[in-house]
Amino acid sequence: MLEISIRKAINRLTNKLASNVNFTRLECEALLDMFVKFDGKKPFGKLDRMKFREILHHAFKMTDDVMIDRIFRVFDGDFDGGVNAQEWVMGLSIFLRGTLEEKIKFAFDVYDLNSDGRITREEMFQLLKYSLVKQPTDEDPDEGIRELVEMAFKRLDMDHDGRLNYTDFQQAVEDNALLLEILGQCFPNEEVATAFLSTFQEIKVPESICYIKPAKSFTSSTIA
Numbered sequence: 001m002l003e004i005s006i007r008k009a010i011n012r013l014t015n016k017l018a019s020n021v022n023f024t025r026l027e028c029e030a031l032l033d034m035f036v037k038f039d040g041k042k043p044f045g046k047l048d049r050m051k052f053r054e055i056l057h058h059a060f061k062m063t064d065d066v067m068i069d070r071i072f073r074v075f076d077g078d079f080d081g082g083v084n085a086q087e088w089v090m091g092l093s094i095f096l097r098g099t100l101e102e103k104i105k106f107a108f109d110v111y112d113l114n115s116d117g118r119i120t121r122e123e124m125f126q127l128l129k130y131s132l133v134k135q136p137t138d139e140d141p142d143e144g145i146r147e148l149v150e151m152a153f154k155r156l157d158m159d160h161d162g163r164l165n166y167t168d169f170q171q172a173v174e175d176n177a178l179l180l181e182i183l184g185q186c187f188p189n190e191e192v193a194t195a196f197l198s199t200f201q202e203i204k205v206p207e208s209i210c211y212i213k214p215a216k217s218f219t220s221s222t223i224a
Contacts, residue, residue, distance in 0.1 A: 006036060009044060017089050022097035028089055030200045035088045046082030059196055060188040066130040067184045070110045071095075096193050100173070103180060103187065108169045110186040119156075119164045124149045124183060131184035152182055 010032045018025045038055060039045045047055070052072045056062045062071075075083045075091035083091065094102045109115070113123045128145050156179065158168045173180050181187065188196070 010036070013044075013085055013089075017086065021089055021093035022099075023089065023093055027197075027200050031089050031092060032085055035085050039085075044085040046080075046084050047088065048082055052083055061192050062185065062188065064130060064184060066127075067110070067186055070113070071186055074106060074109045095187060096197060098187075100177065100180075101170075104170050104173050105166070107173075107180055107186050108166050111169075111183045117165060119169070119183075121149050121153060124152055127183040128152075155179065156182070 010029055013032060014025055014028045017023075017028050021028065023031065035047075036044070038051060039047060049069065049072055052075070053065060053068050056068050056071065062068055072083065073079075075087050077087050077090070078084075094106045098106065108119070111119050111123065111127060113119075113126065125145055128148055129142075132141075132145060132148070153164060156168055156172045157164050158171045187193075
């Protein structure tokens with residue numbers, strides 16, 4: 001049983017978060033209880049990169065460590081190198097229960113490797129390099145990736161100005177939601193998300209929640 005001081009801290013943070021996330025009060029408390037067990041600090045500490053990676057591996061079946069590290073950076077809202085209890089709940093609110101608008105912003109931030117407000121061809125290349133399923137017959141896999149980068153860039157650069165900013169990405173995904181994870185999986189699939197949420201009390205899922213089925217691999221047919 002959690003100590004009284006930890007329970008009070010959970011209640012205070014739940015009061016702060018409940019009206020600002022896509023979870024009920026009971027779900028917020030359950031996620032904070034979980035955080036305390038993962039973190040092991042009293043009342044709250046932080047999840048470091050390795051612990052966060054372990055959680056996404058086991059709880060959400062995500063295996064791309066490069067993408068997980070990017071997700072960690074987005075969860076870590078104050079950029080202090082750790083995910084605190086508030087960031088944990090707020091991040092999961094979008095990760096598991098986000099609207100399409102929330103998920104577009106989250107995905108863009110994951111893909112914007114240097115956080116400068118735009119996604120360059122080189123950033124696309126780095127993301128696709130680790131997300132693509134490599135074929136043993138590929139003589140020059142980098143060349144194939146660069147071709148996919150050009151295809152993706154043309155698909156996403158909605159105003160054709162040679163720069164991919166948030167507005168471009170938002171418009172492209174609103175036109176075709178399957179483009180949300182075009183540069184790599186940054187959300188759990190519906191089955192995994194539902195299984196994770198089922199550990200809490202049964203609560204009706206709002207209709208606005210966006211689930212996108214990720215492609216098993218990223219190929220030219222995904223982008224075309």
